[in-house]
Amino acid sequence: MEFNYSEEQLALQETLQRFISRDYDFDKRRKFSASSLGYSAEAWTQYAELGLLSLPYPEEFGGLGGNAVDIMLVMEQFGQGLLLEPYLSTVVTCGGLIRDAAPTPMKQKMLPQIAAGELKLALAAYEAAGRYDLSYVGCTARESGGSWHLTGRKTVVLDGASADHYLVSARSSGGTGDRDGISLFLVPRDAKGLTVAAYPTQWGARAADLKLDEVTVGADALIGAPGRALPIIERAVDRANAALCAEAVGIINALNQATLNYLKTRKQFGVAIGTFQALKHKMADMLIAAEQSRSMAIIAAVHADSQDAAERHRAISAAKAYIGQAGRLVGQSAVQMHGGMGVVDELIVSHYFKRLTMIDLSLGDADYHLANFSDTLRQAVSSV
Amino acid sequence: MDLKYNPEEEKFRTEVRAFFDAELPTDIRTKLQLGRRISKEDMVRWQKILFRKGWGAVNWPKRFGGTGWDIVQQHIFEEERADACAPPQNPFSLKMLAPVMQTFGNAAQQEYFLPRILSGDDWWCQGYSEPGSGSDLASLRTSAVRQGDHYIVNGQKTWNTMGQYADWIFCLVRTSSEARPQQGISFLLIDMKSPGITVRPIIMLDGEHEINDIFFDNVKVPVQNLIGEENKGWTYAKFLLTHERSGNAGIGACKRALKKLKEIASEQTSNGRPLIEDSRFRDRIAQVEMELMALEITNLRVLSATAKAQGTLGPEVSVLKIKGSEIIQQLAELKMHALGHDALPYVREALEMGWAGNPLLSSHYRSYAPPISGQYFNQRKTTIYAGSTEIQKNIISQMILGL
Ligand SMILES: Cc1cc2nc3c(=O)[nH]c(=O)nc-3n(C[C@H](O)[C@H](O)[C@H](O)COP(=O)(O)OP(=O)(O)OC[C@H]3O[C@@H](n4cnc5c(N)ncnc54)[C@H](O)[C@@H]3O)c2cc1C
Numbered sequence A: 001m002e003f004n005y006s007e008e009q010l011a012l013q014e015t016l017q018r019f020i021s022r023d024y025d026f027d028k029r030r031k032f033s034a035s036s037l038g039y040s041a042e043a044w045t046q047y048a049e050l051g052l053l054s055l056p057y058p059e060e061f062g063g064l065g066g067n068a069v070d071i072m073l074v075m076e077q078f079g080q081g082l083l084l085e086p087y088l089s090t091v092v093t094c095g096g097l098i099r100d101a102a103p104t105p106m107k108q109k110m111l112p113q114i115a116a117g118e119l120k121l122a123l124a125a126y127e128a129a130g131r132y133d134l135s136y137v138g139c140t141a142r143e144s145g146g147s148w149h150l151t152g153r154k155t156v157v158l159d160g161a162s163a164d165h166y167l168v169s170a171r172s173s174g175g176t177g178d179r180d181g182i183s184l185f186l187v188p189r190d191a192k193g194l195t196v197a198a199y200p201t202q203w204g205a206r207a208a209d210l211k212l213d214e215v216t217v218g219a220d221a222l223i224g225a226p227g228r229a230l231p232i233i234e235r236a237v238d239r240a241n242a243a244l245c246a247e248a249v250g251i252i253n254a255l256n257q258a259t260l261n262y263l264k265t266r267k268q269f270g271v272a273i274g275t276f277q278a279l280k281h282k283m284a285d286m287l288i289a290a291e292q293s294r295s296m297a298i299i300a301a302v303h304a305d306s307q308d309a310a311e312r313h314r315a316i317s318a319a320k321a322y323i324g325q326a327g328r329l330v331g332q333s334a335v336q337m338h339g340g341m342g343v344v345d346e347l348i349v350s351h352y353f354k355r356l357t358m359i360d361l362s363l364g365d366a367d368y369h370l371a372n373f374s375d376t377l378r379q380a381v382s383s384v
Numbered sequence B: 001m002d003l004k005y006n007p008e009e010e011k012f013r014t015e016v017r018a019f020f021d022a023e024l025p026t027d028i029r030t031k032l033q034l035g036r037r038i039s040k041e042d043m044v045r046w047q048k049i050l051f052r053k054g055w056g057a058v059n060w061p062k063r064f065g066g067t068g069w070d071i072v073q074q075h076i077f078e079e080e081r082a083d084a085c086a087p088p089q090n091p092f093s094l095k096m097l098a099p100v101m102q103t104f105g106n107a108a109q110q111e112y113f114l115p116r117i118l119s120g121d122d123w124w125c126q127g128y129s130e131p132g133s134g135s136d137l138a139s140l141r142t143s144a145v146r147q148g149d150h151y152i153v154n155g156q157k158t159w160n161t162m163g164q165y166a167d168w169i170f171c172l173v174r175t176s177s178e179a180r181p182q183q184g185i186s187f188l189l190i191d192m193k194s195p196g197i198t199v200r201p202i203i204m205l206d207g208e209h210e211i212n213d214i215f216f217d218n219v220k221v222p223v224q225n226l227i228g229e230e231n232k233g234w235t236y237a238k239f240l241l242t243h244e245r246s247g248n249a250g251i252g253a254c255k256r257a258l259k260k261l262k263e264i265a266s267e268q269t270s271n272g273r274p275l276i277e278d279s280r281f282r283d284r285i286a287q288v289e290m291e292l293m294a295l296e297i298t299n300l301r302v303l304s305a306t307a308k309a310q311g312t313l314g315p316e317v318s319v320l321k322i323k324g325s326e327i328i329q330q331l332a333e334l335k336m337h338a339l340g341h342d343a344l345p346y347v348r349e350a351l352e353m354g355w356a357g358n359p360l361l362s363s364h365y366r367s368y369a370p371p372i373s374g375q376y377f378n379q380r381k382t383t384i385y386a387g388s389t390e391i392q393k394n395i396i397s398q399m400i401l402g403l
Helices: A007-023 A026-034 A041-050 A068-081 A087-101 A104-115 A230-265 A277-304 A309-337 A339-343 A348-361 A366-382 B007-023 B026-034 B040-053 B071-084 B091-104 B107-118 B233-247 B251-267 B279-308 B317-343 B363-367 B370-383 B389-400
Strands: A121-124 A140-144 A147-158 A165-171 A182-188 A194-200 A206-218 B124-127 B143-147 B150-157 B168-174 B185-191 B197-203 B209-222
Touching (some): A068 A087, A087 A104, A087 A121, A121 A147, A121 A230, A140 A165, A147 A165, A147 A182, A147 B317, A165 A206, A230 A277, A230 A309, A230 A348, A309 A339, A309 A348, A309 A366, A348 B370, A366 B279, B007 B040, B071 B279, B143 B168, B185 B209, B279 B317, B317 B363
Parallel strands (some): B124 B168
Antiparallel strands (some): A165 A182, A194 A206, B150 B209, B168 B185, B197 B209
């Protein structure tokens, strides 16, 4: 076992920390979030220059050949700095999916464009009535004359406002909740029949709902075999969840640091509030939660590239459920111990709290992932 | 022991309900149903309607123009109010200041201020907390120095809820620094139109303007505006806090939120099935409902024991405050979780009544989602204000348990 980062990884971490303190302080972030884009286009260019956008791709496609642990490290800094750019969707979720499952010509075309910062992607896989279930696909895909025609709706597409292309799941056969019969398509934003309703999110980035009305794409837009895309999508969402776990760990540590500072500096009754035992114990619980969450995030990262789908899914669901719960404890306690200062917009604390809350509600909340994990126990027992 | 309402109480409930059905303006009701913003004007309009009916102050004795209702009647009224989606009344004047004024104020103050509170003509806010004095309220520093017929007030109050609307503020001010901090505090009524007062908005984490900083720069306050005796303000302040906390249990609001939660959980689906059929989620609702069942009775037990003994409320209200705030927070959190993805968007325009909705957004989002995540964030305040949970537990352990 090896629990340390490599020299290169530490260097990357330092670069990001420097970037955040120089170019992405809380005031700047506020401005980026209030802009129409909802993030910083300049930062995106810098990520390209730093190699972040090509990090997880093989060298043959212009990538740096990084792994999920590298992504964990980057995402932790995204948490720490509350960065708003669509890194998760473009690089981790969709870029990773294209790397793993797209036909070679698509990889050759898209991965270098992503790396250069010229292309942004978003995954459109959820529908309103399906909650977090990726197999609930009512959006239809009909093949005729060598083309595919997509009709339906997709809900809360993360980073969907700025995406140039969407990866859209649609049903080419079977019934709405079936695992089989789901296909995946690359759909350009300007496709005829596609309407994008963009809006801000609770943490200040942008998302969108999509309406597809007989959107026509060619056979070359298909990713994976027709009707067999669910495992591909699940793998991408697992990887995204592992990344969200890392982002949450970054936030948890930032909140703990801010709260600890506050406990030492805020005085009431003539003493620092950190001298009250009730608060000391709460803070100790937060530290424990942070350590346990980091372990879970590591477990998730190490499994994110695994070929064993069941093992990967089980580990990442466990991590996302655990970190959802731990994040709730840390977020609520941090706000509580800041008193009135915890519920104001002016301090970064409430912004960490909101993002942490919304991470839990993204790509399956703690209950959803607990159910996933818990179901695997039943399968394990019945196979004994 | 009997937990059933008697026929008179049932009749009273019918009467209250009929009144809300007939008199609550539809536009105000709709705003509350949908969680849209309500304005000062809405709240004042509603206060005036209640006033005309003789129900302007449900917790006041008859001799001051109140209803003279007993604890159970007040409870029924509050339950029906929340269920009807009527706005709450201004608690600062009706539930906090008024009991203090009725107990410790002089006749002139009672005759001038109480009717104006009742009729909705004056809007009050509470000026207790300061940047350096939250939990440790007695350390407050805003000073009032006697000069002839006036006090000259200097300092800063903070977190003043709805202070941007206020005609008046009741303040704790320091009139002496000689003895223990508690002994140099006075209770002063200050006209918000006085020269030297500045109000600065504080935006909360849900993006809304609900609280303020209020600055006092050589503000002249007539000595007639002192409540009771100089340097005795701490006694009145504590009396007020007990009343404030007893109102924090918010059973009516919790019941309404529970109903809404069940509604959302029945409409939202998980893989095509209603979310309420998911036993993991349903158990979470059940858990809060059990807490609420208990709190409703605990609340009535505490309040009626006090009423029977004709005594004043004591440290037991801390139990009500802790539980009430936790339950309303849990309900807000579950509502948010019930929404799943729909909890993520933040469409600010959707908090306005006129919002026509974006037909492209999911139908749940259009019908009820907009306020719900914001409410979860906002409700974190309930375990902080009116004495934080930690402070309430200190009170229980010291004053009830003698630890
Ligand atoms: C939304 C909102 C509205 C408000 N409205 C009003 C209003 O209208 N008028 C008004 O006067 N005030 C109002 N308040 C102020 C409120 O009463 C104070 O926020 C509260 O008393 C806590 O004070 P503080 O914020 O300074 O936190 P602090 O007192 O600094 O507390 C910080 C943390 O330390 C803990 N702590 C403090 N002392 C102890 C102790 N002895 N033992 C254990 N833990 C301790 C607290 O529980 C808290 O977790 C409002 C507050 C909020 C958030």
